[in-house]
Amino acid sequence: MKKIFIFIICIFALSVNADEKKTTFNKELFDKAQLEGKVVVVSSWIKYCSSCASQMKVLDKAKNEFDNIEYLTFDVTNKELSNLLNVQYQTTLLIFKNNKEVYRSIGETSRDAIYKAIESSI
Secondary structure: OHHHHHHHHHHHHHHHHHHHOOOOOOHHHHHHHHHOOOEEEEEEEOOOOHHHHHHHHHHHHHHHHOOOEEEEEEEOOOHHHHHHHOOOOOOEEEEEEOOEEEEEEEOOOOHHHHHHHHHHHO
């Protein structure tokens, strides 16, 4: 009985992380934000990825602390978007400024490192 209870808790925890993720990236938004001179932060995720959820929580907080930045996310299994951005792995974080990629990391979930990358791009 105890094993079943633990299993149910694990499944629930994974499904909660999966529900928080959604694709907000589209080429029109991406291009518009860059034309407006915004810094664009793009993160990739995949269903049931706990490090993706951790990165997204940091980025959700960053949205409230940094101005003139567009935050976009996408499911890395979307091959069209993955190819467009040359992303092969979940938890890839990209930052674009002046129509150029200025930062790329894979698996970064540290608040300090992510905030430093954003600050250096502003």
